[in-house]
Amino acid sequence: MTGRRYDPDRRDRIIDACLDLVADVGVAGISHRKVAARADVPLGSMTYHFAGMDELLREAFGRFARTISDGFEQRMSEATDLEGARAAVVAIITQDLFGTQRDLVLTHELYTLAAREPAYRELTNAWMRRSRDALERHFDPVTARLLDALIEGLTIHRALDTEAPLPGSVTEAVRRITMPR
Amino acid sequence: MTGRRYDPDRRDRIIDACLDLVADVGVAGISHRKVAARADVPLGSMTYHFAGMDELLREAFGRFARTISDGFEQRMSEATDLEGARAAVVAIITQDLFGTQRDLVLTHELYTLAAREPAYRELTNAWMRRSRDALERHFDPVTARLLDALIEGLTIHRALDTEAPLPGSVTEAVRRITMPR
């Protein structure tokens, strides 16, 4: 019974450590050794639990995407009327959902992988499908898609833009996109 | 006069090779040796022309961002009236500007770097500023920002979504965002 023997959460801790490390140094900067050190497991555990870095990354980003879309779904499901749904979207864009720099960085890392490799695109597709389904509880399909794209774009600009956003512009954007004809 | 001696375009060729390689294998997959091989220069030329991988990447992505925003600016400047400007935006989103998978991949790689490191954020900021300036020749500042974000989001979704886009949805989005009140 020496400390770490029989450690059922080990796989999970490795995945968490991997996400933390990717957030810190990027996919470009990770290695089995660094993840092992951060998760406080021996190097051998890496290849025992995961066939390779790719398998580990896919699981890690799968967990990440699920976490984010869970939050999205919950916020949208709390809205009871059109005005509430609009407010929820504004809140998601301006602060609530991607509250941390970490989440924004991880999102971009995932998109970058998805842009190149179909295996990761499955993750982003599932994420997008869930977002759209949540939006379609309140908006027609075309509006839901456009809102989803708008959220995407405004979130990215909020992350990368150093200039202050024009006040009220997010609310205005949601108003225009969801404006009944 | 042995072949390669005095090769004034060498620096440029290295930068081009770097962009090609990043498009192929990602920032995570590059190395001095691989870039040198693709540019057909000896390994020593890498450290001679660039202080390190970071300097090379910054120059490469600087060139890439400038190329894309040049195209954006030109397309927007060709429009002479509101309808033309709207059509230009639709064209930029649906096919023209990010015509190749290569450009989309490189864009995401740049965003990922920018999300983490301020040096790269300067590049994306300059790019965004130019886009907005071009849009402000035809639209008011708030509309220009929202259009810019919409372009961003729809472009990403076009890149990552495997489901076919709803027909006419891009035109509809631009119409709603630019609709005069």
Place this chain on the structure above:
DNA sequence: GTTCCATGGGTACGCTCGTACACATGGCTC
């Protein structure tokens, strides 16, 4: 034509990497 030096070219060193593999441990089955 001599000198100088920016540029090109090759190589060796020390490091980190992923992976393989041999051995240890201890819960579970019987």
Place this chain on the structure above:
DNA sequence: GAGCCATGTGTACGAGCGTACCCATGGAAC
């Protein structure tokens, strides 16, 4: 309680890496 085997642990190896460094080359300055 004996044996099995899933899991944990440590180490060694070969490959690829960035970098430093030395020599070669040949246009420019004078």
